[in-house]
Amino acid sequence: MSEQTETTSSTAAQRPEVNTESSGGQFEGKTVLESRDLDVYYGETQALQDVSLQIPEKQVTAMIGPSGCGKSTFLRCLNRMNDLVDTAHIEGDVFFNGKNIYADDVESVALRRRIGMVFQHPNPFPKTIYDNVAYGLRVQNNEVTDDIIEDSLRRAALWDEVKDQLDTSALDLSGGQQQRLCIARAIAVDPDVILMDEPASALDPIATSKIEDLIEELAEEYTVVIVTHNMQQAARISDKTAVFLTGGELVEFDDTNKIFENPENQRVEDYITGKFG
Amino acid sequence: MAAETDPTFDGGSELRRRKLLGQVFEGVLVASTLVGVLALVALFVLIGNDALGPAEADASWFLLYFVTLVAPTSVYTLLVRRDEVASSINGLSFATVFGSLIGSAVVYVVVDSVRPHDVAIYLVVGSLFPALVLAYNRITGGSHYTGPALPVSILFGLVSARILYPFIIPVISIVADWILFVVVVTGPVAAGLGLFVTSRWSRRYGAVTAVAVLGATLATAGVAITQGIDPALSVVLVSVVAGPVAVVSLDTFKRRETGRYGLLGPWLLIGGIVAGAWLERQLGIEGLETWLTPTLLLNSWSSFRPEQAGIYPQLVGSVLVVGTMAVLSFPVGVGAAIYLEEYAPSTGWRGRLATALDVNISNLAGVPSVVYGLLGLALFQNFFGVAPWLPRALGLKPSLVIAAAATLGLLILPIVIVSSQEALRSVPDELRQGSYGLGASRWQTIRNVVLPEAVPGILTGMILALGRAIGETAPLVIIGVATTTYSAPEGVFGSAAALPLQIFASAANSIPEYRTGVVAAASVILLATMLIMNSTAILIRNRYENN
Numbered sequence: 001m002s003e004q005t006e007t008t009s010s011t012a013a014q015r016p017e018v019n020t021e022s023s024g025g026q027f028e029g030k031t032v033l034e035s036r037d038l039d040v041y042y043g044e045t046q047a048l049q050d051v052s053l054q055i056p057e058k059q060v061t062a063m064i065g066p067s068g069c070g071k072s073t074f075l076r077c078l079n080r081m082n083d084l085v086d087t088a089h090i091e092g093d094v095f096f097n098g099k100n101i102y103a104d105d106v107e108s109v110a111l112r113r114r115i116g117m118v119f120q121h122p123n124p125f126p127k128t129i130y131d132n133v134a135y136g137l138r139v140q141n142n143e144v145t146d147d148i149i150e151d152s153l154r155r156a157a158l159w160d161e162v163k164d165q166l167d168t169s170a171l172d173l174s175g176g177q178q179q180r181l182c183i184a185r186a187i188a189v190d191p192d193v194i195l196m197d198e199p200a201s202a203l204d205p206i207a208t209s210k211i212e213d214l215i216e217e218l219a220e221e222y223t224v225v226i227v228t229h230n231m232q233q234a235a236r237i238s239d240k241t242a243v244f245l246t247g248g249e250l251v252e253f254d255d256t257n258k259i260f261e262n263p264e265n266q267r268v269e270d271y272i273t274g275k276f277g
Numbered sequence: 278m279a280a281e282t283d284p285t286f287d288g289g290s291e292l293r294r295r296k297l298l299g300q301v302f303e304g305v306l307v308a309s310t311l312v313g314v315l316a317l318v319a320l321f322v323l324i325g326n327d328a329l330g331p332a333e334a335d336a337s338w339f340l341l342y343f344v345t346l347v348a349p350t351s352v353y354t355l356l357v358r359r360d361e362v363a364s365s366i367n368g369l370s371f372a373t374v375f376g377s378l379i380g381s382a383v384v385y386v387v388v389d390s391v392r393p394h395d396v397a398i399y400l401v402v403g404s405l406f407p408a409l410v411l412a413y414n415r416i417t418g419g420s421h422y423t424g425p426a427l428p429v430s431i432l433f434g435l436v437s438a439r440i441l442y443p444f445i446i447p448v449i450s451i452v453a454d455w456i457l458f459v460v461v462v463t464g465p466v467a468a469g470l471g472l473f474v475t476s477r478w479s480r481r482y483g484a485v486t487a488v489a490v491l492g493a494t495l496a497t498a499g500v501a502i503t504q505g506i507d508p509a510l511s512v513v514l515v516s517v518v519a520g521p522v523a524v525v526s527l528d529t530f531k532r533r534e535t536g537r538y539g540l541l542g543p544w545l546l547i548g549g550i551v552a553g554a555w556l557e558r559q560l561g562i563e564g565l566e567t568w569l570t571p572t573l574l575l576n577s578w579s580s581f582r583p584e585q586a587g588i589y590p591q592l593v594g595s596v597l598v599v600g601t602m603a604v605l606s607f608p609v610g611v612g613a614a615i616y617l618e619e620y621a622p623s624t625g626w627r628g629r630l631a632t633a634l635d636v637n638i639s640n641l642a643g644v645p646s647v648v649y650g651l652l653g654l655a656l657f658q659n660f661f662g663v664a665p666w667l668p669r670a671l672g673l674k675p676s677l678v679i680a681a682a683a684t685l686g687l688l689i690l691p692i693v694i695v696s697s698q699e700a701l702r703s704v705p706d707e708l709r710q711g712s713y714g715l716g717a718s719r720w721q722t723i724r725n726v727v728l729p730e731a732v733p734g735i736l737t738g739m740i741l742a743l744g745r746a747i748g749e750t751a752p753l754v755i756i757g758v759a760t761t762t763y764s765a766p767e768g769v770f771g772s773a774a775a776l777p778l779q780i781f782a783s784a785a786n787s788i789p790e791y792r793t794g795v796v797a798a799a800s801v802i803l804l805a806t807m808l809i810m811n812s813t814a815i816l817i818r819n820r821y822e823n824n
Contacts, residue, residue, distance in 0.1 A: 084713060086623045113716030123707035125726055136715035139725065182711070189715065 030057045032193060032223045033078055038092035040073050040082065040248070047073045048248040050092075055193075055240075060219045062238035062256065063227045066271070070248035071227045075195050078225065079115040080108040097192075113140055116186035120198040122178035124170035124185070129153075129162050132170045132181055136189035148188060156184035157214050176207025183214060187222070194218060196226040200233065212237050231272060235260050243268045324804070327797030330566035338562050345556065346549030353545050356538070366529055366539030372816070373525045374518075374543035379809060381517035383596060384462055385510060390593045391768045393457035393509075398445050400461050402438035406430035455498055455508035463494045463516040470524050477528060490520040568798035578763050578779065583790035588799050593765040594774025595806075598681045599747050601769055605679075606686030607739055610693030613638075614735075617694070618701040619723055635698075642691035650755030653684025658756050677758055677773040678766060684752050689742040696738025700731040733817050740814040744807045750777040776803050 033055040040048040048070045055061045063071040073082070080101060082088040093100050101111050116136075124132050133152050134144040149166070153159040158180040162173070170181055179199060186194055196215070200208040215237050218224055228234050234241050235256060242253040245267055252259060252268045263269045287293075326332070357363045388396050410430045449457070467490040475483030497515045498508040526540055557564050576587020617638075621631035657680035704727050712722040753775055754760065760782035762774035780799050783791045 079714070081710065081713065084710070086628065109713075109716055109718045112714060117710075117714035119707060119710060119714070121707055123705070123711040125708060125711065126730060135712070135717075135725070139712070139715060139717040139721045185711075185715065 029059070031055065032057045032097060033225070034095045035074070035077070036093045036095070038074070038077060038090070038094065040070070040077060040091075041089040042085070043087045046248060048077070051248070051250045053242055053250060053253045055223065055225055057223050058219060058221070059239040060215060060224045060226060060237055061240040061242065062234035063225070063242045063244060064229070064231055064234045065244035066246060067229065069244040069246055071242075071244045072197055073248070074244070074250075075197055075225060075227050078193070078195055079112050079117055081112075081117065083108050113189060114191050115193045115195060116189065116191035118179070118182050118186055118194065118196045118199045121202050122175055122182055124173070124178050124181050126169065126171055128167050129170050129173070129181060130166040133184050133188045136185060140189055142189070152184040152188035153181075155187055155217075156180045157210065157217075158184055174207070176203050176210060179203060179207070179211060180214065183211075183218075187218070191222070193223045193225065196224065198227055198229060201229065208233075231260075243271065245271065324797045324800050327793050328567065328569050328801045330568070330794075333563065333566035335563040337560075338557065338564050341556055341560070341562060342549075342553045345553040346546070349545050349549060353542065357542065360536050360539070362533065363536030363539035366533060366536050367542040369525065369529065370540045371543050373522050374547075377518045377521045381513050384517055385513045386593050386596050387600065388458065388461060388513075389509070390597055390765055390771075393454050393461060394446060394449050394452075395442075395768065396461045397449065397457045398442055399435060399438045400465075402441055402445075403431065403434035406434040406437075453508075455502075455512050458509045458512040459491075459494060459498070459516075462513055463491060466516045466520055467491050467494075470520055474524060474528070486524060490516060493519065568794035569801055570798075573795070573798050574802070577765075578761065580761060580786065581788070583788055583795050586791070586795050588776060588779060588802065590762050590765040591774050591776040591779045591799075592802070594678075594762065595747055595776045597766055597769065598678055598685065598753075598773060598775055599743055601678055601682035602686045602689070602746055603739070603743065605682055606690055606742075607693060609686075610690050610742075611697050611735060613690075614694045614697030614701060615723065615728075618698050619719070619727065638691050638694050642695060646688055646749055647751045647755065649684060649688045650752030652687065653680060653752055653756045657683045676770045677756075678769045678771065680756055681753055681758055681773045681775070682769075684756055685746045685749055688749065688752060689746050692742045692745060693738055696741070697731070697735045700734025700738065701727060703734060704730040733820065737814045737818045740810050740817070744810040744814075747806060747810070748777055748803060750775075750781050753778055754781070 031054040034053070036052050038048055038051040039046065051070075051074060063074060065071050076082045077090060077094055078096075078101075082090060090102065093102060095101070096111070096115070099106070113136075125135060127135070130149055133149045137144045137148065150159060150163075153162065158177060161177060162181075165172075170178065173181060179202075183194075183199075199215075200211045203211065212233065215224055215226065219239070226234075226238065238256045240253065241256040241259040243251050243259060243263075243265075245251045252263055252265045254264075259268065260272060263272060288296075357367045407427060407430045410426045467487040470490055471483040471487030473483075474486040494512055494515045497511045501508040501511040529540060530537055556562075572585070573587050574592070575589050576585060577590055578588065579586045617631055617635055622628045623631075708726050708730065709722055712726045713719075717725065753773075758773045758775060758778060760778040762772065762779070766772050766774055776799060780796055780803065783796050783799070786792060
């Protein structure tokens with residue numbers, strides 16, 4: 001698998017670097033995803049207000065905030081999953097490696113092949129474990145080899161538990177195993193970014209801690225963006241934290257340590273110390 | 278205080294009165310539930326009495342069948358119901374035996390009515406190109422172009438079969454019917470069973486199975502020829518019934534440690550009936566005066582001798598019309614459902630259009646069938662009469678079978694669309710999102726994730742629609758299908774016939790035996806057909822819900 005890792009990093013290095021460290025400038029490293037003045041409306045309701053932020057490469061960026069604050073909406077803008085919602089209307093720009101993904105010549109299907117996603121509820125397909133991991137490769141017309149399947153399952157820390165039952169239905173796995181299978185499925189196609197929408201909220205504490213360990217490992221190779229309503233989780237695993245508050249506003253975005261120890265904004269401090277939310 | 282006036286908590290007369298009222302209300306509800314069920318029971322008793330004539334039988338006849346049939350099957354049922362493994366094996370065994378019996382009847386009737394020569398040409402020539410595509414795919418180890426290549430090759434094969442048809446038919450006409458049955462029926466069945474055994478046991482056993490099915494079929498055909506029996510029917514019975522039953526029974530027997538006696542179920546039933554019939558003849562017992570005889574199933578129709586009358590032509594006609602209808606109507610219905618559920622937007626003018634279509638399709642399901650008959654008359658009969666050049670330009674002959682199939686197809690279209698929509702809607706949205714999230718296009722998502730999940734529901738709706746269509750009478754009368762037919766239709770361009778039409782015509786026959794006996798027996802067959810279809814639909818749905 002070291003081969004694949006190399007390919008990823010080398011292709012990433014070859015890409016022209018556009019407007020990294022331009023605005024703000026407080027981050028080291030390359031910016032992979034950047035939103036500028038992003039507004040999202042569902043019908044008449046505004047879900048995101050003027051959100052601008054930069055997501056650094058190969059780090060875990062967490063989005064936290066109370067329910068309905070727009071953090072999931074923001075995540076879904078990053079791989080254009082909101083395109084599937086008829087009523088959604090998006091203004092503003094999102095740049096992925098310098099390319100505006102809302103430009104007319106960008107195909108959302110092609111974009112999602114570079115930006116994978118893991119959902120709140122484990123949603124393996126009602127197929128075998130093997131076919132679940134192979135699904136992304138097949139729909140993208142890539143070759144499926146047993147090595148890629150094994151490697152993906154290994155990196156999702158699931159191989160040892162399922163190696164003897166690859167031909168059984170994925171629905172027979174426990175909830176935590178299913179979620180790790182969904183992560184294996186997402187990394188099998190070797191994307192640049194993995195988006196996670198509250199990946200542990202439907203799991204018990206033991207399964208949650210396994211997923212958290214996994215996310216930290218994944219950040220060595222991938223850029224991970226995670227939405228969570230669990231502030232301790234964000235504090236434990238993320239490098240950067242964005243705090244959204246009611247009304248779809250991005251209130252503060254900084255290093256996780258700074259957000260949790262010394263936030264600039266009073267409302268963020270109130271939220272983090274549990275005064276509301 | 279309340280406690281002093283009512284220390285026993287019996288609620289007093291006021292509460293008792295309300296309770297009584299509630300009980301009366303419940304009784305009324307039970308009664309209204311029973312009305313429908315009782316009417317159905319009355320229907321079965323009346324028709325069954327006319328068709329089977331149990332009043333004429335001796336008491337000893339009932340005793341005989343109690344001993345050979347009722348007693349053994351009752352004991353067996355009690356045993357099987359206690360054992361979960363045996364009970365599941367019993368279900369499998371029943372499904373295999375009776376499913377393959379029904380399958381063989383349908384295969385024989387269809388191949389016989391469409392002419393085995395035509396089926397052979399289209400099947401053999403038509404499958405050459407798809408076989409090439411599959412072989413290429415196998416050799417290259419999964420080409421990316423199989424998706425579009427397969428349907429195109431099927432189309433290409435059918436077209437070339439149509440072109441080669443006049444050249445092949447003189448050659449193939451010399452070949453006896455039964456050999457063609459071996460080619461079109463035994464060949465695919467033997468290959469299918471071989472593959473099944475290969476997947477479960479080994480490649481060697483698979484090859485042995487395929488050769489054994491082929492050999493047994495040829496041997497039976499040889500015996501049938503020397504005995505002067507029609508070899509075609511025995512070919513179908515051996516390959517479609519004996520082959521699958523033997524394979525499934527052996528497979529279950531070798532695989533299961535316990536509950537193997539569950540395989541006996543269907544044989545106890547069949548054996549009981551056969552033994553009873555044999556003893557009845559040997560002992561000279563006065564049996565049922567039944568109209569439900571092999572003659573009724575296999576003979577041609579007679580309007581003058583009720584005991585000679587058979588509904589074979591009508592059965593073939595019904596199967597042909599309903600089969601053609603399925604081919605014409607199911608793809609359209611499922612396609613419409615996929616568009617409405619998966620593609621149609623919910624906003625904008627296209628969204629409003631889709632909503633309007635959706636509402637109107639549900640309304641169409643309520644349009645009386647007579648009105649559909651008028652529509653079919655105008656569209657498929659008179660249209661071809663007004664513009665006779667149109668079918669000729671397309672190389673089509675006007676056909677009542679196709680007109681009837683198209684009319685019934687329109688009739689069941691709303692049922693198919695609504696049930697398919699229901700099935701598609703029940704696929705969780707999370708699965709679609711998961712697929713999109715992995716970079717699948719909309720079509721890939723529908724084909725790989727949504728449709729496989731929805732297929733059982735779609736199939737259930739299709740089978741229920743078939744059951745509805747096979748009993749329709751009024752639209753067929755209106756478009757001009759003959760109510761009385763004496764010979765089986767020859768293919769889709771032959772004359773049309775349908776079982777309910779013959780029942781309708783015979784109910785007015787001046788000979789009383791027709792009105793009481795034949796009509797009742799034919800109705801039993803029609804009801805049995807629908808019952809089989811509906812229970813298949815229920816079986817599929819239950820399997821689906823269990824998974």
